[in-house]
Amino acid sequence: MTLLRLSGLTVRYPDAGITALDGLDLDLARGETLALVGESGSGKSQVALAALGLLPPQARVSGSVRFDGTELTGLTRPALDRIRGARIGLVFQEPMTALDPLFPVGHQIALPLRAHRSLSRRQARARARELMDLVGIRDAAARLTAHPHELSGGERQRVMIAMALACEPDLLIADEPTTALDVTVQAQILALLADLKQRLGLALLFITHDLRLVRRIADRTAVLRAGRLVEAGPTERLFRDPRAPETRDLVAAEPAGRKAPVPEGAPPVLEARGVSVAYPGRRRWLRADPPRLAVDGIDLTLRAGQTLGIVGESGSGKSSLGRALIRLEPAAHGLVRFEDRDLTVLDRAALRPLRRGFQPVFQDPMGSLSPRLTAGEIVAEGLRVHAPHLNAAARDARAAEAFAEVRLDPAWRHRFPHAFSGGQRQRIAIARALVLRPRLVVLDEPTSALDRTVQRDIVALLRDLQAAHGLAYLFISHDLAVVRALSDTVLVLRHGREVERGPTDAVLERPREAYTRALVAAADRDPGLAEA
Template sequence: MKTVLDIRDLKVDFRQDGKLIHAVKGVSFTVGKGETVAIVGESGSGKSVTALSTVALLGDNAEVSGSVKYLDREMIGAPEPVLRDVRGNDISFIFQEPMTSLNPLHTLEKQLAESLALHQGLVGEAARKRIIELMEKVGIDNAERRLADYPHQLSGGQRQRVMIAMALANGPELLIADEPTTALDVTIQAQILDLLAELKEREGLSLLFISHDLGIVRRIADRVCVMQGGEIVEQGPVEQIFANPQHPYTQKLLAAEPKGRPDPVPEGAEEIVRTDNLRIWFPIQRGLLRRTVGHVKAVNAASISVRAGETLGIVGESGSGKTTLALAIMRLIASEGPIVYLRQDISDWRPRDLRKLRRDMQIVFQDPYGSLSPRMTCEQIIAEGLTVHGVEKGRDRREMVAEIMTEVGLDPAMMERYPHEFSGGQRQRIAIARAMILRPRVVVLDEPTSALDMTVQVQIVELLRSLQRRYGLAYLFISHDLRVVRALAHKVIVMKAGDVVEAGDGDAVFDNPQTGYTRELMAAAFGHAVRSA
């Protein structure tokens, strides 16, 4: 097999604040022609730094040594014109979050045309034909009509397909995919993985695939390199690594999956929240007089009930109405139909009356870095709600923050640090602490584990279970990760295009789904067909 990429004793150090940080420590591996090699490991293990080193895409503070050969051409220390020629032409990248990689101010046609003009000199009608061909190749329907669209007009899966089209534009030999499916729904994940496998076969591509999700790696890779602390601790054929892992860290990664079931709901538990045929329609207004010409039917007739100590899992693809339903229950967006909180219908309460409920209804978001102010310390972030709601004015705030930090598994000695000084898992614990310090009755958990490593996911699931056990919390748990939902949820509702298509006991929905859509979700999440009713 011809070697496309040959990395030998790669070392990468970063100079930061006068210190030398050793990010990659002597990494060696190869990628053969038509082969898929996966690099797996937790955040900070050096996966992405290794990939970016291949064509010198690291910052000026990086010191790189060793050897990176692309088709026997040395890339480390190569002149800038050589690197420019290889980037995009021979080695292309697909990144994790397409919305941050695509320019929000440019149409799809303009963004794809830029690469074609730069590398191939294609312009005008020739470029337009090539763009349509690329978009059709990656499975974008009505490609010609979508050329004038902007990134925000596409779904997450469609944006990722555009990124793949851009990566393929110049016929690369090697495709480097850095967490390309992390932010996607399970069904879209499956489609993107199938697309990459198909393109690899059809175009004869070699693929370097970076991920922390071992289920995805097992599905797509030929060989696996396991990274920890900047080193490859184990590598080999995918079947060998999964069947007989030798290194303790690999064994730990393979065992890191949320397991078990939530504690039973206490007998006679009080109903905390209920909705009856809740409807959320957003008006479409046009013309000078802003007449309503139609509605976006975000949620149709959703009826739910959650008791103290109970978790309701809300699953479905992006745009199905999951988060919209939760925000309506918290009275953060308008809706029609009763919302009953502790036997009181709060659907028509005025904002002033709702203020006293805010302490009881808290939310933890998907991206802990985006939801925490970078200008506030950990202590200030967690204590902010105490100030807003005037909670326990006689008590020492610092002492209360220290108590809740200990409870969620954080060292109180770190309360003076800022969010960027914490890992992803620690930031999510801060977000949970901020919600829990107010002792709420209901907590909305909106994709709280999707951005986290598998081992950290397990820790957060255990933390949420213990807090629910201790305080009898009612959870609305929104997620596209059905493995996590199964570990946490007592009941599950499945949403599609605003409709609740299936609802019931968690085990019943997972073990015996009644609708084709639910079976499709299960097959995409667990990698096998689920028996029909």
């Protein structure tokens, strides 16, 4: 029986001259999983937003969206609110912008339970704790009172999944639900969704760029390009015999090749000794919790032209280490030297002129891009500080060059961030870092929101830029295929401590430690096999 039916769904943005969806027809049955795939900007996320009436005011929607016989297009907000969260759950792509920074995550998970199930505060809190356990958040009782900024990217994503599942909806729309999760937790979340689907008859609209996940979870797959449906059918048939050229490109896409070796005698760019990050415990009425050690005594040396890949589960300390190494983490301790300067003894003013040399690319692009600036102004913003001799026209020209480098149309730099897809926003964040021509770039999950075809292009781009400019990369990722293609050496972290380190091929093909073997096995598991 059909639960969700889209008929001729069209979404246009007249002011920008964009047609995001163009006459889309899709059906989703009860208990079925339909995967929606396509390149960044193909309109995948627009489907989710249009179905639930969450598009911005400038969007013009036509066509039909019927859910369990009810027409959702044109439905009043109170009527939609009775469906959203209760019968349709939505997991957003970027949890940091979807979660309220002012409230603890336990409170936010409990909200739909109180609104739609009329549970008491105590009952809702107890259920919120159960849901946090269910989606794999360690020490759920203590994390109930944590705010979103106190969690890792993967933990925030799991909070979003817990919120969406709170009321046991009939339909779950999951927009890149495992983007920020490591491979072992991806497997856990897929197993969780499969269990809920079986127990509750849950229908799942699974929006993703990761085709390995699609083969493991989806009954049917639909491929979009430029807002149009190019192919749809049973998942195994579509992977075995893709008929549309766009589908063949997606199936064949995979980051490939290896980076050039580090030049002989390349000088050190970054040296770290005994780097630790300890967050103070939460203050309570008469006591304070003990400090939480996120990074514990890490040593490393990174040379010009070298890439160090840092892998590990969500919450292992990868991002905390990256921030600590470029002095963005105030809770950090230990020695950090950038080229010939000791960063640990410099105050904020002394650090400012050095920051041009080491630039970050953050995991959550929407949270780091100002909605009040155009994409071109965002990319050129650093030039106002670090290249004050450039006039406005010269800064704009440099921004246009940076757009072209990351495979974005330079004419798009006049648009605002909300007009871009998640993958396109990630490329804007990369362009913002590269426009200053730094010597060290800390890349925190830079390809997590990108489809495989764009990942392949971005990896090739990063390798080309590294070879041309001798850049050093600290590459933080849970995607081992991308780590293989880009890294010289790999550092494996768990609970903030080093588990294993060595050349990329040695660590990922012949891991010594059981934890590393588990990570590699989860990443390399045959995607055609069902979960045990």
